[in-house]
Amino acid sequence: MKRRIALLLASAMLLTSAVAGLTSCSDDEGGSGSGKKGHVYYLNFKPEVDKQWQELAAKYTEETGVQVDVVTAADNKYMEKLTTEIAKEDAPTLFQISGVADLATWDEYCYDLTGSDPINELSSTAYALKNSEGKIKGLGYVSECFGIIVRKDLLEKAGHTLDEIKSFETLKAVAEDITARKEELGFSAFTTPSLGTGNTWRLTNHLSNIPLFYEFKADGLSADNPPATIKGTYLDQYRQMIDLYLNNATVEPSVATGTTVDDARAEFIDGKAVFFQNGDWEYGNITKDGKVTNDQLAMIPMYIGVEGEENQGICAGTQAYWAVNGDAAEEDIQATLDFMKWLMTSDTATTALADEMGFSCTFKSAKTPQNYLDKFNNDYAVAGKEVVTWAFTAQPSENYQLELGSALSSYAVKMDDASWGAVKAAFVDNWATEYAAAHE
Amino acid sequence: MGKTLRKNPLYLLLFMIPTVAAFVVGFVYPFGMGIYLSFCKFKSPKHIDFIGFKNYLKLFEGGTNSERFLQSFWFTALFAIVSTIAINVLAFTVAVLLTKNFGGTNLFRTIFFMPNLLGGVLLGTIWKILINGILSVFKDSLTNRGIYGFIGLLIVLLWQQIGYMMIIYVAGLQGVSDDLKEAARIDGANSKQVLFKVTIPLVMPSISMCTFLTLTNGFKLFDQNIAMTAGLPNHETEMLALNIYNTFYGTRGQMGFAQAKAVIFFLIVGLIAILQLKITQSKEAD
Numbered sequence: 001m002k003r004r005i006a007l008l009l010a011s012a013m014l015l016t017s018a019v020a021g022l023t024s025c026s027d028d029e030g031g032s033g034s035g036k037k038g039h040v041y042y043l044n045f046k047p048e049v050d051k052q053w054q055e056l057a058a059k060y061t062e063e064t065g066v067q068v069d070v071v072t073a074a075d076n077k078y079m080e081k082l083t084t085e086i087a088k089e090d091a092p093t094l095f096q097i098s099g100v101a102d103l104a105t106w107d108e109y110c111y112d113l114t115g116s117d118p119i120n121e122l123s124s125t126a127y128a129l130k131n132s133e134g135k136i137k138g139l140g141y142v143s144e145c146f147g148i149i150v151r152k153d154l155l156e157k158a159g160h161t162l163d164e165i166k167s168f169e170t171l172k173a174v175a176e177d178i179t180a181r182k183e184e185l186g187f188s189a190f191t192t193p194s195l196g197t198g199n200t201w202r203l204t205n206h207l208s209n210i211p212l213f214y215e216f217k218a219d220g221l222s223a224d225n226p227p228a229t230i231k232g233t234y235l236d237q238y239r240q241m242i243d244l245y246l247n248n249a250t251v252e253p254s255v256a257t258g259t260t261v262d263d264a265r266a267e268f269i270d271g272k273a274v275f276f277q278n279g280d281w282e283y284g285n286i287t288k289d290g291k292v293t294n295d296q297l298a299m300i301p302m303y304i305g306v307e308g309e310e311n312q313g314i315c316a317g318t319q320a321y322w323a324v325n326g327d328a329a330e331e332d333i334q335a336t337l338d339f340m341k342w343l344m345t346s347d348t349a350t351t352a353l354a355d356e357m358g359f360s361c362t363f364k365s366a367k368t369p370q371n372y373l374d375k376f377n378n379d380y381a382v383a384g385k386e387v388v389t390w391a392f393t394a395q396p397s398e399n400y401q402l403e404l405g406s407a408l409s410s411y412a413v414k415m416d417d418a419s420w421g422a423v424k425a426a427f428v429d430n431w432a433t434e435y436a437a438a439h440e
Numbered sequence: 441m442g443k444t445l446r447k448n449p450l451y452l453l454l455f456m457i458p459t460v461a462a463f464v465v466g467f468v469y470p471f472g473m474g475i476y477l478s479f480c481k482f483k484s485p486k487h488i489d490f491i492g493f494k495n496y497l498k499l500f501e502g503g504t505n506s507e508r509f510l511q512s513f514w515f516t517a518l519f520a521i522v523s524t525i526a527i528n529v530l531a532f533t534v535a536v537l538l539t540k541n542f543g544g545t546n547l548f549r550t551i552f553f554m555p556n557l558l559g560g561v562l563l564g565t566i567w568k569i570l571i572n573g574i575l576s577v578f579k580d581s582l583t584n585r586g587i588y589g590f591i592g593l594l595i596v597l598l599w600q601q602i603g604y605m606m607i608i609y610v611a612g613l614q615g616v617s618d619d620l621k622e623a624a625r626i627d628g629a630n631s632k633q634v635l636f637k638v639t640i641p642l643v644m645p646s647i648s649m650c651t652f653l654t655l656t657n658g659f660k661l662f663d664q665n666i667a668m669t670a671g672l673p674n675h676e677t678e679m680l681a682l683n684i685y686n687t688f689y690g691t692r693g694q695m696g697f698a699q700a701k702a703v704i705f706f707l708i709v710g711l712i713a714i715l716q717l718k719i720t721q722s723k724e725a726d
């Protein structure tokens with residue numbers, strides 16, 4: 001009896017696995033058979049809008065019958081996820097790359113978008129990412145800007161106005177005046193520069209965009225074609241800005257090394273600091289509790305003391321490019337392109353992207369999101385100030401940024417020339433090292 | 441049933457298939473692939489070029505790469521040794537206390553075991569906030585000095601692992617017959633002698649087990665490391681696993697090199713684990 005049960009169980013096991021194998025086979029055929037609809041698999045980069053993407057994908061499926069799967073990588077784990085997912089048989093058909101340095105890695109996977117429908121829907125060709133051969137491989141879908149976000153109400157309470165701040169010198173004067181009367185006013189000039197682990201990106205990526213932008217400009221270089229070495233021409237200005245942040249923040253420099261961007265944002269919302277260096281993507285976070293409203297907010301350029309900075313505007317650009325997997329089945333590629341076109345043109349999608357995800361999209365038919373901070377980018381541009389394009393996307397690797405962050409964190413503890421030497425090495429020398437390693 | 445199995449080896453094979461298949465798919469294949477990739481250069485999984493021993497040579501040619509790896513190795517080794525000793529001494533002490541007859545031992549065992557159920561990144565993050573909260577009073581923070589990171593990591597690992605090791609020790613201690621201890625006492629042994637001459641030799645298998653687990657855990661520590669210090673300041677608290685991870689994901693084009701480091705890492709941990717097992721097992725009482 002026992003023997004018979006054992007046999008029965010064993011054969012049942014084998015059968016089910018065989019059946020499972022068969023059904024998965026037939027599934028595959030259904031998906032990739034010629035003349036079929038194809039499907040879309042989008043690997044999403046932004047965890048904060050995962051829910052919105054899922055809903056949008058469901059709407060598209062409902063409308064067209066085409067299956068769209070959205071998978072979101074966890075915070076800071078996008079590269080890891082993409083590396084493993086792309087190797088799978090059922091790889092993402094639509095994924096994201098962050099710029100030209102990233103494209104060098106993924107180029108061979110990227111479908112040539114030159115002349116495709118989605119590219120024609122872009123509001124400007126500046127948002128088309130080209131590889132070294134001039135083929136369009138990425139579509140920048142969201143434009144973002146960053147600078148110094150200001151609590152206007154606090155600034156006025158301290159007896160200053162936005163009009164005063166036109167350069168590093170004037171910014172410094174205001175900040176130091178606030179620091180001198182910190183106790184009396186009850187707030188500081190700057191939020192913590194947040195040099196805690198994994199939180200240095202505001203300084204390593206965004207602030208360093210200013211010295212890089214000016215250096216590239218002076219040397220006739222472009223972030224689209226990253227140089228193998230840099231000189232660090234404007235490092236002194238970078239240092240004086242970091243000193244300004246450290247000396248006029250809510251916390252001591254040696255404590256700032258243990259703080260996060262979340263801490264900085266909380267200080268800004270709670271009215272403990274006037275200035276918060278960050279981007280328009282923070283708008284939702286800043287205003288969601290209703291403690292801070294539009295009339296209290298402004299954004300100003302990051303003045304670090306470069307000659308001619310009176311003409312400097314806000315930093316605007318994109319670090320979010322859609323790329324289509326060229327290895328996907330033909331009908332899947334077509335389905336993906338159709339999906340992209342729908343995202344860029346349909347009322348449903350453009351509304352969701354603007355209103356629910358808060359993206360300033362780069363499409364001809366894009367809707368304007370309710371992001372008050374974007375207004376300042378436009379205001380400066382309209383006033384004839386130069387839009388600072390994104391140069392930091394040329395930074396050779398993630399390790400370059402980590403290394404710079406680590407050096408800045410050590411600098412905050414001592415703030416002397418020796419520790420600045422390490423920052424300089426991380427900024428200039430390590431650029432060459434990492435560039436060589438990444439292009440090996 | 442046993443007889444049937446022995447009579448018909450086909451059954452044996454049949455029942456082994458699922459486990460063997462899982463083992464091959466989940467371990468043997470990735471392991472072999474990993475070794476193969478350590479001899480290759482690759483940026484993405486599409487183009488893999490075989491380049492022989494170049495990745496390994498890079499690790500031994502000196503320069504920043506070798507220095508950092510070596511620095512990580514010594515930091516990791518020191519951490520593994522200190523944490524192994526501390527965890528086992530404390531876990532054993534707690535286990536001895538919790539096998540005495542007093543009320544609430546089960547409750548305490550549960551409480552001590554609980555930290556082990558939390559994930560490393562979560563633990564690391566929570567403790568980082570706690571420690572930074574305390575250090576900020578003294579105008580300082582966890583990543584300002586390497587020694588802070590070392591102590592911080594040690595505290596987290598102790599808090600997390602003492603409970604788990606304690607459970608193993610409790611099981612071992614409960615297996616020591618009271619008759620033996622009583623006999624020793626009648627022969628005039630004091631409580632210290634009973635512990636060192638009777639109890640410890642008899643729980644030696646548990647000690648082997650626990651030192652093996654804690655030593656290898658110490659060497660492999662990653663989650664807590666990345667969450668708490670991420671190697672700061674200046675790579676001083678970067679352990680081997682994190683060093684490999686940063687090489688692999690931080691700079692494109694260095695993935696094969698990271699893979700070679702990982703193979704060396706495997707050999708080091710394997711060798712140390714075997715040595716340790718040999719030493720502690722030789723002390724086990726028959």
